[in-house]
Amino acid sequence: MTPDHAIEVDALSRRFGAFTAVDAVSFDVGRGEIFGYLGANGAGKSTTIRMLCGLLAPTSGDAVVAGARVSTSPEAVKRNIGYMSQRFSLYPELKVRENLEFFGGAYGLFGRHLNTRIAETLDRVGLHGHAEDRTSSLPGGMRQRVALAGAILHEPGIVFLDEPTAGVDPVARRRFWSLIRELASAGTTIFVTTHYMDEAEYCARVGLMVAGRLPALDTPEGLKATYVPGDLFVLRGPGAHADDARARLLAVPGVVDVATMGAGLRARCAADAHVRGDALAAALPAEVEVEPDTASLEDVFLAVVDAEAQARGAARAFGEGD
Amino acid sequence: MSETLQRLVGQLRAVVVKEIRQTTQDRRMIFLLTVAPFLQLLLFGFAIDLDVDQVPTAVVDLDHTPESRETIAGMLADGTLAHVATPPSVPDAERLLEDGTVAVVLVLPEGYGRDLARGVPTQAQVLVDGTDPTRANVAGGAASGYLGLEGLRLAQAQIAARLPEGRTLPSVVVRPRLFYNPTQSTPIYMVPGIAGMLLLIITTIVVSMGLAREREMGTLEAVRVTPLPTPVLMVGKIAPFVVVGLFDVTLAITAGAWIFDVPIRGSLLLFYGITALYLLTTVGVGLFVSTVSQTQQQAFLGGFIFVLPAMLLSGTMTPIHAMPAWMQPLTALNPLRFYMEAVRAILLKGATFTEVRVQAAALLVYGLAIMALATSRFRKRVS
Numbered sequence A: 001m002t003p004d005h006a007i008e009v010d011a012l013s014r015r016f017g018a019f020t021a022v023d024a025v026s027f028d029v030g031r032g033e034i035f036g037y038l039g040a041n042g043a044g045k046s047t048t049i050r051m052l053c054g055l056l057a058p059t060s061g062d063a064v065v066a067g068a069r070v071s072t073s074p075e076a077v078k079r080n081i082g083y084m085s086q087r088f089s090l091y092p093e094l095k096v097r098e099n100l101e102f103f104g105g106a107y108g109l110f111g112r113h114l115n116t117r118i119a120e121t122l123d124r125v126g127l128h129g130h131a132e133d134r135t136s137s138l139p140g141g142m143r144q145r146v147a148l149a150g151a152i153l154h155e156p157g158i159v160f161l162d163e164p165t166a167g168v169d170p171v172a173r174r175r176f177w178s179l180i181r182e183l184a185s186a187g188t189t190i191f192v193t194t195h196y197m198d199e200a201e202y203c204a205r206v207g208l209m210v211a212g213r214l215p216a217l218d219t220p221e222g223l224k225a226t227y228v229p230g231d232l233f234v235l236r237g238p239g240a241h242a243d244d245a246r247a248r249l250l251a252v253p254g255v256v257d258v259a260t261m262g263a264g265l266r267a268r269c270a271a272d273a274h275v276r277g278d279a280l281a282a283a284l285p286a287e288v289e290v291e292p293d294t295a296s297l298e299d300v301f302l303a304v305v306d307a308e309a310q311a312r313g314a315a316r317a318f319g320e321g322d
Numbered sequence B: 001m002s003e004t005l006q007r008l009v010g011q012l013r014a015v016v017v018k019e020i021r022q023t024t025q026d027r028r029m030i031f032l033l034t035v036a037p038f039l040q041l042l043l044f045g046f047a048i049d050l051d052v053d054q055v056p057t058a059v060v061d062l063d064h065t066p067e068s069r070e071t072i073a074g075m076l077a078d079g080t081l082a083h084v085a086t087p088p089s090v091p092d093a094e095r096l097l098e099d100g101t102v103a104v105v106l107v108l109p110e111g112y113g114r115d116l117a118r119g120v121p122t123q124a125q126v127l128v129d130g131t132d133p134t135r136a137n138v139a140g141g142a143a144s145g146y147l148g149l150e151g152l153r154l155a156q157a158q159i160a161a162r163l164p165e166g167r168t169l170p171s172v173v174v175r176p177r178l179f180y181n182p183t184q185s186t187p188i189y190m191v192p193g194i195a196g197m198l199l200l201i202i203t204t205i206v207v208s209m210g211l212a213r214e215r216e217m218g219t220l221e222a223v224r225v226t227p228l229p230t231p232v233l234m235v236g237k238i239a240p241f242v243v244v245g246l247f248d249v250t251l252a253i254t255a256g257a258w259i260f261d262v263p264i265r266g267s268l269l270l271f272y273g274i275t276a277l278y279l280l281t282t283v284g285v286g287l288f289v290s291t292v293s294q295t296q297q298q299a300f301l302g303g304f305i306f307v308l309p310a311m312l313l314s315g316t317m318t319p320i321h322a323m324p325a326w327m328q329p330l331t332a333l334n335p336l337r338f339y340m341e342a343v344r345a346i347l348l349k350g351a352t353f354t355e356v357r358v359q360a361a362a363l364l365v366y367g368l369a370i371m372a373l374a375t376s377r378f379r380k381r382v383s
């Protein structure tokens, strides 16, 4: 364990019966880093988090979290982390303060120190003045912030957030993420899973999980450069509406993929193909407006899923793998 | 206080306070824990009458002699059987038995008096509705008991007639005297059992649903990721309900003493000690059920699967010796049985610890075993 790694994961695996939910995943997370974990439903994100939090024993492999091994000392791990589970995890019938008193007490805080921490944390998550509100009466966004408060009350060095913004409106999401960034800049390591690609852009590094494996891990820019290396163009106008527009564009040398986007089309080109915008416009029967576009993490996600599917297909063709 | 201890106490307090806050938020729960047991006690106390008397009886006297009338009067004398109908024939009487108008039919055949006078063996018939076995036993016993005595009396009279002047037959008279419950009052006998059943229902079911609810809501995961030790969590979750249980049992014996004149002859300290041992088991079963249930509904059902047979096989309602032979050993697995035996002994007989040590030991063993099982199952589910 190097001093600048908050989390070190080594070939971590978890099976449920014959099914492998997490398959030999390895990575490190630096101190104060915001580490994003992306993946489809059932990819194994929550299972990974639950192992890292000491809630679920790994079947094989191991991880060191905040200096403690999850396989041998899950209790030590628990003392040094905060965790916000994917499911709503507050007592709805209790007041905000009562919920925080319980979780603070469970983490071993008591007396005046606990009261001070509750006041500070409520301030920090922007819930000053809501201490006496019944939790069930709060809107979803505020409840998520109460849950976050419960997870950081004891000032953990690492916070695990499992889809913290699921089902929350965009304004509340933005607010939540500015809290996460504040926490990280104060030195807290953040491990966060999400389905929202725009949120993944906020992360220093992103791991992409596909069917229990972690085939891609890099900064958002690095991922884009690796998985969506060529130029991208958006085409709008009458020419893009032609029935055979897709086929015509795919016929242009260097174009590898064409997808509809809004009212127009989006063409992805191979790396080093140096396809020009005019060439695409010329291929269409009517006038179009062509604009260069930038890669998104969604492109990366689709490319990685594609590559994984191909790799598995190839493995099967050779009679190996699963 | 050492820092570790201080932290543990703080953690325990956090759980207890949370449980109390949650429970007091819920009006139905407060009713279930305090008012309902009291009402149940009254209901059970007044409604269940295990004493058998005034069993409706039909008399078919086909003989119409002084002997037959005397026999009938004798059979009805002790009040167990109440003469309510006089059908003209046996088939008529059977119809009354069938439709439930009467539960017992006494039939004295023609020639009964004549045969008795001649010293020829004779028969009187007693038909008993067997749907209620306790009643059937008692009613049948009352009728045949009288006839048995009557036969003995006649025999003695005949022998005595042949004895030389001045000598009498030796005789033994059995006069049963009931101890501890001389008036044979049902509530006195029932209240200890009812108290045990109330505790069983409240603690087992409420505790089993408590943990299942946290699992269902998703809060259990949030609790388990905190460094709260499992035993602290468990103790904190059950302690409030043990206190409620002790409160309810206090209510039960107080109401029992005032309303039903249940005596409190033994030591209260011993009574509460036994109750605490018993609660260890009922709460332990609740915890165990909650570790094998995913939802509150399953927990509720699971709780009942334990509670119902425990109540039926405790000896509260049906005496254990009246159960089928194969079933009797099963009652040795039943904590309610031992609790009830001990409480009856302490309250009604003033038993000391030595006299209930077997029951106390059984409760302790069951309590520790089920607690250990529940805790280990809870831990195992984590990984």
Ligand SMILES: Nc1ncnc2c1ncn2[C@@H]1O[C@H](COP(=O)(O)OP(=O)(O)OP(=O)(O)O)[C@@H](O)[C@H]1O
Pocket: A016, A021, A039, A040, A041, A042, A043, A044, A045, A046, A047, A048, A086
């Ligand atoms: N306790 C369990 N027993 C059996 N299978 C499980 C268990 N927990 C998870 N799984 C399976 O493991 C796989 C991964 O689940 P996981 O919850 O980690 O996915 P996820 O990436 O978090 O998905 P989501 O985005 O839906 O939250 C799923 O197929 C799930 O059904």
Ligand SMILES: [Mg+2]
Pocket: A045, A046, A047, A086, A162
């Ligand atoms: Mg998940």
